[in-house]
Amino acid sequence: MTRPLRIGNAQGFWGDSPGAPRRLLEQAPELDFLTLDYLAELSLSIMASQRERDPSAGYARDFLEVIESLVPYWQSGGQCRIVTNAGGLNPEGCASACAAALGRAGLNHLRVFSVSGDDVLEQLRAAPEAQEFRHLETKEPLGALAGRLVAANAYLGAQSVAEAIAEGAHVVVTGRVADPSLTVAPCVAHFNWSWTDYSRLAAATVAGHLIECGTQATGGFSTDWLDLPDHDRIGYPIVEVEEDGSFVITKPPASGGRVTLQTVKEQLLYEIGDPGAYLSPDATVSLLGIALEPQGENQVRVTGARGGPPPERLKVSASYRDGYKAHATLTVFGRDAVRKAQAAGEGVFRRLREAGCKLERTLVETIGGGACAPGVDLGDSAPLEVVLRLSAADSRKEALERFSKEIAPLVTCGPQGVAGYASGRAKPVPVFAYWPCLIQCGAVRAKVVEVAA
Amino acid sequence: MNQSSIDYGRRLGAIAYARSGDKGSGANVAVLARHPAAYAFLLEWLTAERLAAFLEPLGSDGAVRYEVPNLEAFNFVFPRILAGGASRSLRLDTQGKALGQVVLELPLTEVDDAVWHRLVEDCP
Numbered sequence: 081m082t083r084p085l086r087i088g089n090a091q092g093f094w095g096d097s098p099g100a101p102r103r104l105l106e107q108a109p110e111l112d113f114l115t116l117d118y119l120a121e122l123s124l125s126i127m128a129s130q131r132e133r134d135p136s137a138g139y140a141r142d143f144l145e146v147i148e149s150l151v152p153y154w155q156s157g158g159q160c161r162i163v164t165n166a167g168g169l170n171p172e173g174c175a176s177a178c179a180a181a182l183g184r185a186g187l188n189h190l191r192v193f194s195v196s197g198d199d200v201l202e203q204l205r206a207a208p209e210a211q212e213f214r215h216l217e218t219k220e221p222l223g224a225l226a227g228r229l230v231a232a233n234a235y236l237g238a239q240s241v242a243e244a245i246a247e248g249a250h251v252v253v254t255g256r257v258a259d260p261s262l263t264v265a266p267c268v269a270h271f272n273w274s275w276t277d278y279s280r281l282a283a284a285t286v287a288g289h290l291i292e293c294g295t296q297a298t299g300g301f302s303t304d305w306l307d308l309p310d311h312d313r314i315g316y317p318i319v320e321v322e323e324d325g326s327f328v329i330t331k332p333p334a335s336g337g338r339v340t341l342q343t344v345k346e347q348l349l350y351e352i353g354d355p356g357a358y359l360s361p362d363a364t365v366s367l368l369g370i371a372l373e374p375q376g377e378n379q380v381r382v383t384g385a386r387g388g389p390p391p392e393r394l395k396v397s398a399s400y401r402d403g404y405k406a407h408a409t410l411t412v413f414g415r416d417a418v419r420k421a422q423a424a425g426e427g428v429f430r431r432l433r434e435a436g437c438k439l440e441r442t443l444v445e446t447i448g449g450g451a452c453a454p455g456v457d458l459g460d461s462a463p464l465e466v467v468l469r470l471s472a473a474d475s476r477k478e479a480l481e482r483f484s485k486e487i488a489p490l491v492t493c494g495p496q497g498v499a500g501y502a503s504g505r506a507k508p509v510p511v512f513a514y515w516p517c518l519i520q521c522g523a524v525r526a527k528v529v530e531v532a533a
Numbered sequence: 534m535n536q537s538s539i540d541y542g543r544r545l546g547a548i549a550y551a552r553s554g555d556k557g558s559g560a561n562v563a564v565l566a567r568h569p570a571a572y573a574f575l576l577e578w579l580t581a582e583r584l585a586a587f588l589e590p591l592g593s594d595g596a597v598r599y600e601v602p603n604l605e606a607f608n609f610v611f612p613r614i615l616a617g618g619a620s621r622s623l624r625l626d627t628q629g630k631a632l633g634q635v636v637l638e639l640p641l642t643e644v645d646d647a648v649w650h651r652l653v654e655d656c657p
Contacts, residue, residue, distance in 0.1 A: 121555075122620050217557050217612070303550035303633065304537045342550065342565070345604045349563030351554040355601050355608050370603055384603075402621060443623040451624075452631035455590025458638050471623035513621050516557055 084327075085270045087263055087287070088318045091116035091164070092294025094123050094140050100294070102149040104316045107332030109158055111318065112270070115262040116164035117292050118143065124256065125399035125512035127168040128230040139174035139253075140166040147178050147251070151185040163241060163262045167253040169231060171196040175253040175531045182251075183533035192533075193244035195254040197526040200396055200519055201232040212393060216516040225400050230512060232398035234519050237361030237390065239275065240526035241265035247530070256397065260288030263319070264362050271323050281363040282387025283325030286370065289358070290329055290347050290382070291317040297329060297347040299337030310336025326383040328375060339378040361394055363387035393518040402513035403440070403475035408487040408506035409447075413465045414497035418449035421468035424494040428470060428486050437482045441473040467500075473511060480508035536567070543644075546637030548652055549575065553633035556610065558618035560629030562636050565606040572605035574652055578644070584609055587639050588632075592616055609636075 088111045090101040101114060118140040131138035143166035153160070167174040175194035182190050204213055208226035215222075222229075233256035242265040244252045252265075267273065267284040275281070290297050297317040299308045308314070315335025321327040331339055348367060352358060358365040369384040412421040425444035432439065445451040448466035450458055468490075472483045484506040491501050541547040545564070548571040553562040564579065566572035581598040588596075591614050599608040615629055616622045626632070641649065 120619075125620075217559070301552070301630075303546075303552070303637070304539075307538050345565050345606060346550065346552040346563065348604065349561070349565070349601065349606060349608050350552050351556060352561055352563070352608055353556060353610055355599050368601065368603060372604070399620065405623060407623075441623060445625055447625060452626040453588075453591065453635040453638075454624075456588060456635060456638075458635075459640065469625060473621075473623055511620060514557065514618055 082271055082323050084320045084322050085113070085267060086111050086318060086320050087113045087115060087266055087291070088316060089115045089117065089291035089294055090316045091118065091146070092292065092296060093120055094118040094142065096294055098142060098145055099149065100316055101146045102153065104332065105150065105153050105158060105160055107315065107334055108318060109153070109160070111160045113161050113163055113266040115291065116143065116146065116162065116166060117259050117262065118164065118166045119168065119256060121397055121514055122399060122512055124169055124231040124233055124397070129510065131169055136173055138170035139168040143174065144177055144181055147181050148185070151187065154187050154190065155185070161245070161249070162251045163245070163265060164252070165254045165257050165262065167194060167196070167255045169199065169255065171253050171255045172529060172531065175251070178251055178253060179531045179533045188533050190250040191248055191530060192251045192253065193247065193249040193528060193530050195236070195240045195244060195252060195257065195526060195528055197240070197524060198233045198236050198256040200234050200524060201229060203519065203523060204229055204232045204396070204398060212519060213517045216518065222515065225515070228400040228402070230399055230401060232396055234394040234396050234524045235361055236394070236524070236526050237261050238264035238268060240528050242268040244528050245269035249530070258361050259292040260285040260360055261362055263288030263291060267321050278363045278387035278389060279385065280325035282365040283327065283385040284321060285358070285360050285363055285365050285387070286348070286367070286382065286385045287319040287321055287327045287329070290344065291319055293347065293350065295337060296350060297343060298331045298339055299343050302343050302346055304342065308337055312336065325385065326381065328379050328381050330379045339380055341372050341374060341380060344372055344380045344382070359391050359395070361390050363390050392521065394521055394524055396517045396519050398515040398517065399512040400515055402511040403473060404477050404480050404508040405471065405473040405511050406480040406484055406506040406508045408470045408484060409500070410468045410487065410490055410498055411465065411500035412468050412495060412498055414495065415464070416462060417464055417466045417497070418446045418462055420495035421446045421449070421466050424490050425468050425470050428490065432483060432486055437479055439472045439474050439479055439483060443471040445469040445471070477508050484508070541637065543641050543649065544637065545639040545641060549637065551633030551637050553629050553631070553636070555615055555619055555628040558615050559610060559612040560614050560632055562609045562611070562632050563606055564609065564636060565604065569605060571652055574648070575607065576600070579607065581609065584636065584639070585611070588614065588635070
């Protein structure tokens with residue numbers, strides 16, 4: 081019988097704790113694989129604007145710091161391998177930089193592979209009226225927006241990543257690969273599962289889904305977060321996957337947070353649509369047969385994932401330029417702070433209109449007055465202090481620069497108790513709007529390359 | 534283990550916990566019962582219509598409820614509730630991360646007193 085595979089995650093998104101991978105490997109040095117997830121829906125549009133300024137960029141540079149932080153681990157004999165989508169729009173560039181960093185540290189024996197081919201930008205630009213490139217939610221055709229696209233990437237599955245691992249990769253750097261596939265790939269490479277063994281692929285997809293957001297499975301983002309032990313040092317999640325696909329989710333013993341039925345259930349349903357049909361490029365997964373069983377402290381056994389064939393088309397995540405936006409904040413203290421802030425904010429936009437500056441979209445919010453649920457009846461009493469947040473979006477950058485000049489005057493013309501204007505004028509930033517669509521599997525060719533140190 | 538140190542009063546948070554996140558310009562909110570009796574109660578009471586009405590000011594135009602009995606949970610999907618979603622929306626909570634906490638504030642004042650006391654006492 082093949083021994084269980086131990087896979088951890090120590091990076092749930094681009095911006096997660098930079099010391100987490102090193103810390104997890106200090107706490108659990110015997111891990112077989114570490115997955116590091118850097119790509120949210122719009123990360124690639126940020127990388128696209130970075131690449132416009134520097135063609136060698138376009139990936140999560142933070143990953144190189146992670147690799148450097150792991151050098152002592154590998155120098156002292158650590159065996160853990162890395163699977164990451166840090167490559168973003170430039171997997172080969174990221175993999176080369178990674179190999180160079182390892183080479184400088186004398187770790188030339190570690191083999192680095194890149195997986196690319198997810199970039200379908202040219203295909204979308206070439207066929208803006210194509211049925212499958214219609215917006216998944218609104219069903220609108222891409223049309224003239226095609227000229228404003230900045231990135232379009234298909235979600236690849238686990239196959240090419242598993243291929244790289246089977247070839248002997250120590251580090252696999254991908255572009256857009258579905259988050260759970262980063263976990264599915266090492267399982268398939270290790271257990272030699274068939275690509276049509278959908279129940280096992282489904283089980284590994286569930287394992288990947290549970291750990292892909294880092295500490296969200298171990299107490300982070302939990303409803304009862306306040307009651308967790310040591311929530312300042314929550315341990316990152318680990319799955320121990322058996323040959324049959326069942327697994328135990330846990331975390332290192334010397335870490336904070338908890339792994340309980342509650343934390344696992346919360347993450348199981350995180351960003352899920354139909355729990356009977358979770359779509360991934362490797363399998364269509366049903367969560368409805370899943371059984372969770374606590375096994376001692378901070379260990380939950382997960383069985384019963386069911387799977388079927390994946391969708392015939394791959395999901396594409398595209399983004400296009402959609403003008404600019406700017407946000408400004410000021411604190412308002414005193415009786416009836418919400419009403420004062422609301423009136424002051426509306427006054428700003430009225431003054432701008434009267435000065436001839438008509439903004440395409442504006443919003444006044446009062447943070448402290450229920451800004452996360454505007455209008456919802458929460459039955460709260462009036463707070464004595466709120467943050468006034470003014471937002472505007474427009475296709476003209478100049479209009480937003482004009483807007484940002486109209487905030488500071490509130491310090492002298494606004495209500496008594498305005499504080500906190502110290503951060504200078506709000507800066508207009510580009511807006512990248514999201515365009516989800518589909519593409520035929522056959523139109524996407526994944527490419528696996530070993531990069532030289 | 535399934536109890537919170539936070540006093541939710543007579544609101545959903547007393548008998549359930551939650552998790553939310555974005556799905557394009559929509560969002561999902563999972564509501565998970567704190568004990569089996571709470572699940573049985575919520576199966577009847579926590580309809581998609583009821584929750585959609587509570588969140589209506591956010592621009593929710595309806596909700597789909599999925600039952601997940603093996604987890605004693607429900608998954609609610611709210612199309613278009615994020616006013617444009619993570620990139621376009623000007624709102625503070627562009628990704629719906631706070632919606633779980635919002636939903637736990639749903640009042641249960643209209644629930645019969647005897648039913649409510651049984652639900653709270655049943656909590657392990």
